[in-house]
Amino acid sequence: MSAPASANTSSESPPTFNKDMTPEIAFLAQHSAHDFETVLLRWEKIAVAANLRRTILADDEGGFPVIVFETPTTPDAESGLYLCAGVHGDEPAGVWGLIDWAEEHIEELRDSIGAVIFPCFNPSGLVANTRHDHAGRDLNRLFQDDSIPLMKAWRQFMADRKFRLALQLHEDYDARGIYMYELTREGEAFGNSVFQRIESIIPRDIRPEIEGNDFENGILLGTDIDIEERVEEELGGGYPEAIYVFISHSHFSLTFETPSEFSLWERVQSHRKFISQAISAAI
């Protein structure tokens, strides 16, 4: 399935809605979940208002730019943020939740927050509604791979940068609620307190096993002690973004997952609120 890139761009005249529509139905009736042009337009406005520096990291090999934004405040190990959405193109809620969060925090982004933001890491996948990139690769097993121009550029950009908190925004079509991979330092877990503040939108997936891993109340806790072993044994040496960033760049690294079969409206709200609450808890 492919979605036309031109659907629902801001150049079209806005449709009229029944005044009795709920906010959710009004949102769903005009969503542009897989429209990368609209993603860029929304971010251009955010970047101007918050004085963000925009860099094209690389071409995604499908004709779209992979962009990174940097705040005027340089992120550091004490309070810096690394935010990334859209590594998997069929998981759009994180891309839009990140936009909503940024639009609500323009002044903080301009004046106080130090962050690097990857608003959509796999634009070709977003447009085509595919997990994989234009070349059919799962980017989230390739963050160690310098043979891919995007990954090489990402690693050069990351260099010796350090962050307090990294957030990776994802979705899962098998999930029955929200869940999280929490990578933290021994004794410093805080993911449960974040979920307590956001689970009123979509409840947790409470199954004891998710994606072949043992979860506890929607959270898989990992520490620096067991993580290298997991990459070798379970992932065949291929590094997901969260693990790579955790090992080399960030004190905490949380991967948040919303259930793709739930309402896009609730999923976007969950991502927006997750970002807010994770930052409050970690910094």
Ligand SMILES: [Zn+2]
């Ligand atoms: Zn994903």
